[in-house]
Amino acid sequence: MSRFFVLTLNGVTQGAIYAAMALALVMIWRATKVINFAQGAMAMFTTYLAVFAIEHGTPYWVGFLVALVSGLLLGAIVERVIVRPVESAPALNVVILTLGLLLFLEALAPMAFGGQIRSFPPAFSIVGLRLGTSQVPFSPFDLFTLGSVVAVMLLLLVLFQKTDLGLRMRASAFNPEVSRLLGIRVGRMLTLGWALASLVGALAGVLIAPSLLLYPTFMDDVLVFGFTGAVLGGLDSAVGAVVGGLLMGFALTYVGGYFGSDLETVGALVILIAVLMVRPSGLFSVQRVRQV
Amino acid sequence: MLEVIDLTVAYGPVVALHAVSLTVPDGSMTAVLGANGAGKTTLVRTISGLTRPRGGSVRLDGRDITRLAPEEIARLGVAHVPQGQGVLAELTVDENLRLGGLWRRDPKGQRGALAEAYDLFPPLANRRHVAAFSLSGGERQMLSLGRALVARARVLLLDEPSLGLARLVLVQIMARLRTLVTERGLTVLLIEQNAKSALSVADEGIVLHLGKVVARGRAQQLLGEERLRHAYLGF
Amino acid sequence: MVAVQSRLDRLVRPTFGRHLLFALGAAVVLLLLSSQIGAYDDYNLTAVAIFAVAAAGLNLLTGLNGQLSLGHGALMAIGAYTASLLLKDHHQFPVIVVLLAAVLSTGVIGIGFGYAAARLRGPYLAGATLTLAVAIPQVATRYKSIFGGESGLTVAPSSPPDWLGADFPPERWLAWIAFAAAIVTMVLLANLLRGAPGRAFKAVRDNEAAAALAGINVARTQVLAFVVSAACAGLAGALLAYWTGVTAPAGFTLALSLQLITAIVIGGLGSLAGAVWGSLVLVFVPLLTSGMASRLSLPSSVADNLPLAIYGCILVIAMLVAPHGIQGALRRILAYGRARWGNTPGGGQKGVVDWDDPAPDT
Numbered sequence: 001m002s003r004f005f006v007l008t009l010n011g012v013t014q015g016a017i018y019a020a021m022a023l024a025l026v027m028i029w030r031a032t033k034v035i036n037f038a039q040g041a042m043a044m045f046t047t048y049l050a051v052f053a054i055e056h057g058t059p060y061w062v063g064f065l066v067a068l069v070s071g072l073l074l075g076a077i078v079e080r081v082i083v084r085p086v087e088s089a090p091a092l093n094v095v096i097l098t099l100g101l102l103l104f105l106e107a108l109a110p111m112a113f114g115g116q117i118r119s120f121p122p123a124f125s126i127v128g129l130r131l132g133t134s135q136v137p138f139s140p141f142d143l144f145t146l147g148s149v150v151a152v153m154l155l156l157l158v159l160f161q162k163t164d165l166g167l168r169m170r171a172s173a174f175n176p177e178v179s180r181l182l183g184i185r186v187g188r189m190l191t192l193g194w195a196l197a198s199l200v201g202a203l204a205g206v207l208i209a210p211s212l213l214l215y216p217t218f219m220d221d222v223l224v225f226g227f228t229g230a231v232l233g234g235l236d237s238a239v240g241a242v243v244g245g246l247l248m249g250f251a252l253t254y255v256g257g258y259f260g261s262d263l264e265t266v267g268a269l270v271i272l273i274a275v276l277m278v279r280p281s282g283l284f285s286v287q288r289v290r291q292v
Numbered sequence: 293m294l295e296v297i298d299l300t301v302a303y304g305p306v307v308a309l310h311a312v313s314l315t316v317p318d319g320s321m322t323a324v325l326g327a328n329g330a331g332k333t334t335l336v337r338t339i340s341g342l343t344r345p346r347g348g349s350v351r352l353d354g355r356d357i358t359r360l361a362p363e364e365i366a367r368l369g370v371a372h373v374p375q376g377q378g379v380l381a382e383l384t385v386d387e388n389l390r391l392g393g394l395w396r397r398d399p400k401g402q403r404g405a406l407a408e409a410y411d412l413f414p415p416l417a418n419r420r421h422v423a424a425f426s427l428s429g430g431e432r433q434m435l436s437l438g439r440a441l442v443a444r445a446r447v448l449l450l451d452e453p454s455l456g457l458a459r460l461v462l463v464q465i466m467a468r469l470r471t472l473v474t475e476r477g478l479t480v481l482l483i484e485q486n487a488k489s490a491l492s493v494a495d496e497g498i499v500l501h502l503g504k505v506v507a508r509g510r511a512q513q514l515l516g517e518e519r520l521r522h523a524y525l526g527f
Numbered sequence: 528m529v530a531v532q533s534r535l536d537r538l539v540r541p542t543f544g545r546h547l548l549f550a551l552g553a554a555v556v557l558l559l560l561s562s563q564i565g566a567y568d569d570y571n572l573t574a575v576a577i578f579a580v581a582a583a584g585l586n587l588l589t590g591l592n593g594q595l596s597l598g599h600g601a602l603m604a605i606g607a608y609t610a611s612l613l614l615k616d617h618h619q620f621p622v623i624v625v626l627l628a629a630v631l632s633t634g635v636i637g638i639g640f641g642y643a644a645a646r647l648r649g650p651y652l653a654g655a656t657l658t659l660a661v662a663i664p665q666v667a668t669r670y671k672s673i674f675g676g677e678s679g680l681t682v683a684p685s686s687p688p689d690w691l692g693a694d695f696p697p698e699r700w701l702a703w704i705a706f707a708a709a710i711v712t713m714v715l716l717a718n719l720l721r722g723a724p725g726r727a728f729k730a731v732r733d734n735e736a737a738a739a740l741a742g743i744n745v746a747r748t749q750v751l752a753f754v755v756s757a758a759c760a761g762l763a764g765a766l767l768a769y770w771t772g773v774t775a776p777a778g779f780t781l782a783l784s785l786q787l788i789t790a791i792v793i794g795g796l797g798s799l800a801g802a803v804w805g806s807l808v809l810v811f812v813p814l815l816t817s818g819m820a821s822r823l824s825l826p827s828s829v830a831d832n833l834p835l836a837i838y839g840c841i842l843v844i845a846m847l848v849a850p851h852g853i854q855g856a857l858r859r860i861l862a863y864g865r866a867r868w869g870n871t872p873g874g875g876q877k878g879v880v881d882w883d884d885p886a887p888d889t
Contacts, residue, residue, distance in 0.1 A: 268662070
C-alpha cells in the first residue's frame with residue numbers, strides 16, 4: 001500500500017477533528033465577532049475532566065459525555081461571565097481576554113489534575129480494519145471519530161437551518177440590535193452559541209486525545225490548525241470551516257509524513273500566510289475581509 | 293396607550309432630548325416632526341429601550357416600561373421599525389417575516405398572520421425565498437412593516453419610513469397604515485422629516501427642535517400654521 | 528519616578544538630551560543598587576531588565592501601533608538561538624557582538640514577517656502570530672543537529688573583564704549588561720516615539736484611512752513598528768540566553784508570548800514606563816508564589832503553575848475592570864486629584880467624564 005494512500009486516510013480523520021475546531025471558532029466568530037483563542041484550552045480542560053472520570057472507574061462513554069456536557073457548560077459560563085461584559089470593548093481587549101483565559105486554563109489543569117503527562121484511552125480498537133486479506137490503515141476508532149464529527153455537524157445544520165431556535169440564533173448573530181427589537185432574547189442566543197461551539201471544541205479534544213498525549217498545551221497545535229482551517233474557509237462560513245479543516249487534515253498529514261511531524265505547525269504557518277496574502281478573506285468567502 | 297413623560301436623554305454632555313412629553317391614544321397616529329438632529333430618532337430608540345434616558349419615563353397602558361430591555365418591550369407588543377436598516381439582509385423574506393412573531397410561541401396564529409402579511413404586500417409573496425438584501429428600498433420597508441404586523445404589534449414606532457421610497461409607494465404604504473389604525477386600533481408613532489405627507493395621515497402632530505417640543509396639536513391644524521411651517525417644517 | 532517622568536514628557540518639549548540625562552540617572556541608580564544587593568537579587572533584576580526590553584518592544588507594536596503579536600516569544604527564541612549558535616563550542620565573541628547579531632537576525636526576520644503582518648488585521652494578525660509562536664520552537668526540535676533538539680544549546684557565560692577584579696560576581700556583570708541594554712533600548716525607543724515615527728505609529732493605530740490621507744505610508748509604518756519591535760525581542764532573547772545559560776524549545780512556549788502581553792497589559796498599553804512595571808510583576812510574582820508555595824508546602828504542579836494562573840486572571844480581570852493598566856490607573860488617580868482639588872471651576876465633572884468613554888447607551 002502506498003505511503004500516500006496511508007497518509008490520505010489519516011488525513012481524513014485528522015481533518016475531521018480540525019474541522020470541528022474550525023467550526024467551533026467560526027460559530028463564535030459569527031455570533032460575537034470574537035476569535036476565541038481559548039477554544040483549544042477549553043477543549044483541553046474538558047478532556048482532562050473526561051480522563052478524570054475515566055480514571056475514577058467510569059466507562060469511556062461516561063467520560064465522553066462528561067467532556068461534551070462540561071464543554072457546553074464551560075462555553076455558557078465563559079460567555080456569560082467574562083465575554084458579555086466586554087461586548088462593546090475594542091477588539092484588542094476581547095482578544096487579550098481570551099488569551100488570559102487560555103493562560104489561566106493551561107495553568108489550572110495541572111494544578112487541578114496533576115502535572116504528569118497522561119494517555120487517553122480510545123473507545124474502539126485503533127488497529128486498522130481488514131478488507132478481505134489486506135489491512136487498511138483505518139481503524140474502528142477512526143471510523144468513530146469521523147462518524148461523531150459528521151453526526152454533530154448534521155445536528156447543528158438541522159438546528160440552524162430548520163428550527164425556529166436556529167433562526168433566532170442566526171438573526172442574533174447577523175444583527176443583534178434589530179433582533180432585540182423583534183423580541184429575541186439575544187443574550188440567551190449568544191450564550192447558547194458559545195455553549196454549542198464549546199461543545200464542538202470539546203468533541204475535537206476528546207477525539208484527538210487518544211492519538212496525542214494529554215498535557216496542558218496539547219490543544220495549542222489543534223487550535224492553530226483549526227484557526228488556519230477556519231481562515232481557509234473565510235472565517236464567516238460554517239461550510240467553509242469544515243472544508244478548510246479537512247484540507248488542513250490532508251495537508252498536514254502529508255507535511256508530517258514526508259518532512260516530520262514537528263514541521264506540521266510550520267506547514268500550517270506557511271499555508272496560513274500564503275492564503276492570507278493571496279486571498280485575505282479566505283478561499284471560499286464571498287465577503288470582503290473585515291477591518292477590525 | 294403610549295405615554296412619554298418628561299423624557300430627557302443625553303449622550304455624554306450633549307442633551308439630545310429635553311423633558312419631552314407626549315401621549316398617543318389607542319387607535320391613533322401621532323407624527324413627530326423636525327429637522328435632522330432634532331432628537332426624533334433618539335425619542336423612538338428610547339421608547340423601544342435601545343437608549344437609556346437620563347430622566348423621565350415611558351408608559352404603555354399605564355405600565356412603566358422605561359427600564360425594560362428592548363426585547364422585553366418588543367414582547368409587550370411594541371414594534372420599532374428602525375430607519376432603513378430594519379431588515380436582516382442575510383435572511384430570506386420569509387425568515388424575516390417569521391422572526392417578527394416567534395416570541396409569541398403560537399405557530400398556528402403566526403401562520404395566519406404570515407398569510408395576511410403576504411396578502412397585504414403582494415410583492416413580498418413573490419420573493420418569499422429570496423435573501424432580503426436583494427430587495428428594493430420599498431420592498432424592504434414593506435418587509436419591516438409586514439414583520440411588525442406578523443408580530444401583531446399594538447404599538448408601531450416608525451422611524452422615517454419615507455426614506456428612499458418612491459412617492460407612489462409611500463402613498464400606498466401610508467394608506468395601508470391608516471387603514472390598520474382605524475380598523476384594528478393600531479397605535480402609531482410616526483417619525484418623519486417629510487412633514488407634509490406625515491401630517492396628512494396622522495391625527496396629531498408634534499414638532500421637535502433641538503430636543504425640545506416647540507409645537508403640538510391636531511395634524512390638520514399644524515398643516516395650516518404658516519409660521520411653524522416656515523420655521524421648522526420647511527415646506 | 529518613572530511615572531513622574533512620563534507625566535513630565537507631556538509638559539516639556541522633549542529632547543534627546545533630556546532622555547539622555549534621564550538614562551544617565553537611571554544608570555547611576557541601577558549601578559549603585561546592584562552593588563548594594565546580593566547576587567540573587569542581581570540575578571532577578573537582570574530578568575526585569577530582559578523582560579522590560581522585550582515588553583517595551585511589544586508595547587510599541589501593540590500599544591502604540593495597534594498590532595497584536597502573540598509571537599514575540601518566538602522572536603525571542605530567534606534572538607536566543609542566534610546568540611547560542613555564536614557561543615556554541617566556547618567561542619568567545621564579545622557580548623556586544625553577540626547582542627548586535629541577535630538584534631540583526633531578528634530584525635531581518637522581522638522585516639519578512641512585518642510585511643506579512645502589515646497586510647493583516649485584528650484576529651487574522653493575532654492568529655498568524657499565534658501560529659508563529661507555536662511553530663518556531665518545533666523547528667528547533669526538528670533540526671536537532673543545529674539547534675540541539677529538546678535539550679537545546681548551552682551558552683558560555685560572559686565573564687567580567689579583568690579590571691573589575693577577580694572576585695567580581697558574574698551575576699552583577701550580567702546585570703550591568705542587561706541594564707545597559709535596557710537603558711539604551713528605552714532611550715532609542717523614547718526618541719523614536721517622540722519623533723515623526725511615533726506620531727505615525729499612533730496615527731495608523733487610531734485611523735488608518737486618516738493616516739493615509741495625511742500622507743503617512745501605512746504599510747511602511749507598520750513594517751517599521753514590527754521590525755523595531757522584533758529587534759527588541761531579539762535583544763531580549765540573546766540576554767535571556769546568557770541569563771538561563773541554556774537555550775531550549777521549552778523556554779519559548781506560547782506562555783512566554785502571553786507573559787509579555789501580560790506585562791504590557793499590567794503596565795499599560797502604549798507606555799514605555801508601563802513595560803518596566805509589567806516586567807517587575809513578571810519577575811516578582813513567581814518569587815512571591817514560590818515562597819508562599821514552599822511555606823504552605825504545596826505540590827510542585829501547583830507551585831509551578833500558580834504564576835501563570837495569576838497572569839491569566841490578571842489579563843481577564845484587567846480587561847474587565849482596568850484596561851489601561853497600572854500606568855493608566857496612576858494617570859487616572861492623578862487626573863482625578865486634579866479634577867477634584869484643581870482650581871478650574873467645573874473642571875471636576877469634565878475630568879471625570881473624559882477618562883472613560885462616557886458610553887451613554889449603557
